[in-house]
Amino acid sequence: MTDALILHEDPRSGNCYKIKLTAALLGLTLEIRQYDILKGETRTPEFTAHINAHGRIPVLQVGERFLPESNAACWYLAEGSRLVPEDRFARAEMLRWMFFEQYSHEPNIATLRFWFQYVGEANLTQQQRGQITLKRIAGQDALQLMDEHLASRQWMAGGAISLADIVLYPYTHVAEAGGFALEDFGNICGWIKRVEMTAGFIPMD
Amino acid sequence: MTDALILHEDPRSGNCYKIKLTAALLGLTLEIRQYDILKGETRTPEFTAHINAHGRIPVLQVGERFLPESNAACWYLAEGSRLVPEDRFARAEMLRWMFFEQYSHEPNIATLRFWFQYVGEANLTQQQRGQITLKRIAGQDALQLMDEHLASRQWMAGGAISLADIVLYPYTHVAEAGGFALEDFGNICGWIKRVEMTAGFIPMD
Numbered sequence A, B: 001m002t003d004a005l006i007l008h009e010d011p012r013s014g015n016c017y018k019i020k021l022t023a024a025l026l027g028l029t030l031e032i033r034q035y036d037i038l039k040g041e042t043r044t045p046e047f048t049a050h051i052n053a054h055g056r057i058p059v060l061q062v063g064e065r066f067l068p069e070s071n072a073a074c075w076y077l078a079e080g081s082r083l084v085p086e087d088r089f090a091r092a093e094m095l096r097w098m099f100f101e102q103y104s105h106e107p108n109i110a111t112l113r114f115w116f117q118y119v120g121e122a123n124l125t126q127q128q129r130g131q132i133t134l135k136r137i138a139g140q141d142a143l144q145l146m147d148e149h150l151a152s153r154q155w156m157a158g159g160a161i162s163l164a165d166i167v168l169y170p171y172t173h174v175a176e177a178g179g180f181a182l183e184d185f186g187n188i189c190g191w192i193k194r195v196e197m198t199a200g201f202i203p204m205d
Helices: A014-026 A045-050 A070-078 A088-119 A126-152 A163-173 A186-196 B014-026 B045-050 B070-078 B088-119 B126-152 B163-173 B186-196
Strands: A005-009 A031-034 A059-062 A065-068 B005-009 B031-034 B059-062 B065-068
Touching: A005 A014, A014 A070, A014 A088, A014 A163, A059 A070, A065 A070, A065 B088, A070 A088, A070 A163, A070 B088, A088 A126, A088 A163, A088 B065, A088 B070, A088 B088, A126 A163, A126 A186, A126 B126, A163 A186, B005 B014, B014 B070, B014 B088, B014 B163, B059 B070, B065 B070, B070 B088, B070 B163, B088 B126, B088 B163, B126 B163, B126 B186, B163 B186
Parallel strands: A005 A031, B005 B031
Antiparallel strands: A005 A059, A059 A065, B005 B059, B059 B065
């Protein structure tokens, strides 16, 4: 890739960290532009006009082009690398867990962490409070499914670390900040250690 | 592909229809196994033991292997075909809109349709009622973003129909069943017609 790679991000976001972790494991250099989502810095007219009309980070800038959605950005960086399985079915299984992450994992596990750790329980709206129980149950289900899947395998898809592991690791390893007990999921705990021992790994903070 | 392709589905689900539409456009034959999600037929011990531990449809069965997540199944069928852009960045943009569909579109637009059309407003729980306003706003935002994106282009990603269009079409074209007014989104209305005029197109019902 010859175009400069610029990541528009908030360092507290696990969705942004996914992309940095992918780049680190591949030895790619990202230029970083930071925004504070709690101060609305991704909702300014300038941001929505030039970076992302959806008003969200992360956005991966490739030369003059802009790519929102964290998992699409990871894919762009990693396509054709050892982080994407060569086998067609394993590649689709990797995507299966990446879609699971965005549909069943992140909206529950990451959102509760965001509410408790950054917004603060006292500042939650009535509507947010009303969703805590459902998100707790759905997040627990997601962790249970991952844990059962990892009972018979080392990695989420294929025979080696892939984007499926990279996109699930960020919000899983800090799930306790959202009130989930990782000690109940022994297979996940072992998998977290394997991700962290991978050559080139960088931590979230 | 030499393995038999079997789709485990509920015909009312737009997520299942995506896969049938992908197969139709590619001239692939799917064997169909139907389940009634309202009767809990995907939550039986047999289903979770053999088809999908997550208890959900669709699941694409490829020989003896099982692939949950509708968008991963579409990818498996279409990889390497004209429904996936050849250009690396356009391919990542296609995935961007597929992740958008699962994170920002389906949980709002499809869920409201499911609640109003199949569960029935009178049967909604208090927690579901409490989410209607937020889902209405988020669904409206998702349609607005699509409409603006389509102001200057014919298709969601790349220069031709791709999986991005195929996975966004099902719940968009029936959004009115969830209370959204498609007439407010002229670019989406034109795009719906283009999808429906594509050679090989099959309707949802």
